Amino acid sequence: MLGLNPADWQAIEVTLKLCLYTTIFLLLIATPLAWWLSGKTSSLRVAIQAIVALPLVLPPTVLGFYLLMAMGPRGLLGSSLESIGLTHLAFSFEGILVASVLYSLPFAVQPLLESFNNLGRRPVEVASALGAGPVDRFFTVILPLCKGGYVIAATLTFAHTLGEFGVILMLGGSIPGETKVLSVLIYDYAQSMNYDAAHRLSLILLVFSFLVLFTVYGFSRRFQVVRV
Amino acid sequence: MKHRALLSARLSLLLLGSFLLGTATAENFTIVAASDLRYALDEIVAAYIAEHPEHQPSVIYGSSGQFHAQISNGAPYDLYFSADIVYPQMLHEAGLTADEPAIYALGRIVLWSANRDASTLHLSDLVRDDIRRIAIAQPEHAPYGQRAQEALEATGIWSTVQPKLVFGENIAHAAQMAESGAADIGIIALSLALFPTMTAQGYHLIDADLHAPLTQAYVITRYGQGKPGVLDFSRYMESDTAHTIMQRYGFAMPE
Numbered sequence: 001m002l003g004l005n006p007a008d009w010q011a012i013e014v015t016l017k018l019c020l021y022t023t024i025f026l027l028l029i030a031t032p033l034a035w036w037l038s039g040k041t042s043s044l045r046v047a048i049q050a051i052v053a054l055p056l057v058l059p060p061t062v063l064g065f066y067l068l069m070a071m072g073p074r075g076l077l078g079s080s081l082e083s084i085g086l087t088h089l090a091f092s093f094e095g096i097l098v099a100s101v102l103y104s105l106p107f108a109v110q111p112l113l114e115s116f117n118n119l120g121r122r123p124v125e126v127a128s129a130l131g132a133g134p135v136d137r138f139f140t141v142i143l144p145l146c147k148g149g150y151v152i153a154a155t156l157t158f159a160h161t162l163g164e165f166g167v168i169l170m171l172g173g174s175i176p177g178e179t180k181v182l183s184v185l186i187y188d189y190a191q192s193m194n195y196d197a198a199h200r201l202s203l204i205l206l207v208f209s210f211l212v213l214f215t216v217y218g219f220s221r222r223f224q225v226v227r228v
Numbered sequence: 229m230k231h232r233a234l235l236s237a238r239l240s241l242l243l244l245g246s247f248l249l250g251t252a253t254a255e256n257f258t259i260v261a262a263s264d265l266r267y268a269l270d271e272i273v274a275a276y277i278a279e280h281p282e283h284q285p286s287v288i289y290g291s292s293g294q295f296h297a298q299i300s301n302g303a304p305y306d307l308y309f310s311a312d313i314v315y316p317q318m319l320h321e322a323g324l325t326a327d328e329p330a331i332y333a334l335g336r337i338v339l340w341s342a343n344r345d346a347s348t349l350h351l352s353d354l355v356r357d358d359i360r361r362i363a364i365a366q367p368e369h370a371p372y373g374q375r376a377q378e379a380l381e382a383t384g385i386w387s388t389v390q391p392k393l394v395f396g397e398n399i400a401h402a403a404q405m406a407e408s409g410a411a412d413i414g415i416i417a418l419s420l421a422l423f424p425t426m427t428a429q430g431y432h433l434i435d436a437d438l439h440a441p442l443t444q445a446y447v448i449t450r451y452g453q454g455k456p457g458v459l460d461f462s463r464y465m466e467s468d469t470a471h472t473i474m475q476r477y478g479f480a481m482p483e
Contacts, residue, residue: 072410073343090410091361091394173394173405174366191294191397192369 003200010177011185011201014093018181019161022100026108026157027150029101031138034112049113053106060103060166067099068171091173096181099167107156115149116142148219155216159209255457256284258304262311262444263289263400264335264372264417268477269309272470276461283457291398293369299324299449306452307462311335311399311417312371313445326453332465333479335442336418337375338431342409347430351383351438354392354413362392363402363411371442372399376415378439418478443482 004012033052037045055063070077071089078088089095119142127141143150165183172179174188182201189198261269266289273285288305295308296315300322309332310316316329339346339354354362365373373395380386396402399417406414407426421431446465452458464470471481 068408068410072408074409078410087360088410090408091405169397173361173363173396173411175394188366188368191291191297191366193293193297193300194368 002204005197007176007185008197008201011180011182012204014177014179015162015181015183018093018097018100019158021097022104022161023108023154023157025097025101026104027154030105030108030112030153034109034116035142037109037113038116052109055103056106060164061170063099063103064167064170067095067102067167071095071098071171090171091175091179093178096168096172096179099171100161100164103164103167104157104160107160108153111149111152111156112146115146119145151219152216155212155219159212159216162205162209162212255282255455256286257306257452257455257458257461259285259287259307259309259461260295260298260303260305261287261289261309262292262295262371263398264311264419264444265289265309266400266420267423268419268473268479271473272465275469275473276464280457280460280464283460285457285461289398289400291365291370293371294398297369299451304451305449306455306458307446307448309444309446310371311442311444312374313443314371316445316447319449320447324450326448326450329445329447330462330465331443331445331482333444333474334482335372335375335444336436336478336480337372337379337415337434337439337442338418338421339413339434340403340406340416340421340426340429340431341413342407342429343412345430346413346432349413349432351379351434352385354380355385355388359412360392361394361411361413362389363394363396363405363414363416365399365402366395366397370396370398370402372415372417373402375439375442379415379434382438422476422478444479 033048037049037052039045068090069075072078073082073088073090075088078090081088089098123141123145124137127137132140163183164181165187168179168181169184169187172181172184174180174184182205186198186201186205189195189201259269259273269287273287277284285307292310292312292315295303295305296310296319299305299308299319308316308319310329313329313331316325319325320327320329339349339351341349353359364376365371367373367377377386380389394405394411396405400420402411402414403416403420403426405411406416415434418431418433420426421429446462448458448462474481
């Protein structure tokens with residue numbers, strides 16, 4: 001189908017798996033983070049917000065380099081994992097997953113922060129006064145009211161992970177079926193002048209990315225970021 | 229005050245003038261080279277500039293296949309050093325070179341490790357369980373990676389070690405993966421294992437019979453045709469100074 005070979009399918013599988021896991025983990029991490037950031041302004045909040053936004057401006061090589069240092073067997077993270085009998089994270093799917101979560105952090109936090117800011121604290125306080133617990137408040141108040149923010153955060157995270165390249169190239173080691181994602185496979189095809197193969201995959205990514213963004217903009221038009 | 233401003237304006241004009249003159253006489257050209265040459269060629273270029281300050285070559289390192297693709301697409305490179313003569317030969321046949329490719333060395337591959345003594349290891353040891361990750365260059369476009377694959381196939385362990393392989397974009401990237409310790413072992417270029425900071429670790433030279441020869445060749449591109457500095461530098465590669473440096477990095481000169 002589509003003239004793709006097994007290596008292509010393998011890269012597509014790794015890529016989709018990476019995008020999906022990154023999106024799930026990031027929504028879990030970004031929800032409390034964005035909620036806390038939407039509180040009263042303080043210099044600590046401003047500092048954390050700046051740190052969250054760093055991947056927007058830093059070259060991927062900076063993140064890739066430091067993560068490789070930290071996750072390898074000599075790094076703090078890698079050596080602690082090794083000392084408890086686990087494997088270090090360089091050149092592994094778990095490693096590029098951690099990298100993707102950090103790399104796409106602003107794309108999940110920003111839309112949520114915006115919708116939490118628009119929501120304000122009042123609806124939650126009312127729910128609390130009516131006796132709703134924290135979990136209940138999240139599922140019956142925050143989630144339905146900030147649905148648009150969640151859709152946008154999830155889609156942008158997914159799409160941004162799809163476009164990840166530099167960090168994974170430095171950290172992943174291009175292992176087929178584990179860290180060889182579509183962007184890296186396309187790069188290798190282009191380097192070895194296999195332009196037909198590079199073109200097929202690039203076109204698929206192009207169309208797919210367009211559809212993802214089309215969905216996001218469709219949504220943000222239909223709902224505002226918050227529907228109150 | 230006014231006087232001082234005038235003086236500084238004059239001074240900057242003078243500086244600007246000398247700068248313009250300087251660039252007008254010096255000839256800049258760009259060399260692209262397979263990254264196994266990273267240390268050897270840096271030394272040769274430094275020695276060359278010391279003797280010929282009128283020429284200013286700058287060097288970009290990468291994989292041979294990558295540069296072949298770039299030059300085929302019109303990249304403005306003057307001189308191309310490839311770890312495998314196949315690539316410059318293809319450029320030559322496509323009419324993208326000024327001349328025939330010239331062979332400058334034979335490359336060798338070695339086992340190298342940051343956390344074990346590789347000199348006691350053999351290719352067959354790579355199947356051992358304590359060796360979890362093996363770094364090689366991308367066989368699709370890096371000749372050193374192709375030769376590593378051939379040697380592993382000839383030893384009969386390719387399919388066994390395949391799940392352990394991690395791929396560098398070029399041989400220097402593969403060496404860096406091994407150097408960081410994140411890959412337990414690397415199949416890298418002898419020339420990189422001989423770099424002062426790497427050589428203390430020791431290495432195991434892989435039998436050259438296990439793979440096709442790494443016949444390395446350079447060529448002046450059509451873009452670099454007719455530039456005196458480019459021609460001059462290519463002649464310098466035949467000099468005793470260049471040969472001595474190349475030998476120190478383990479590049480055997482072809483007979």
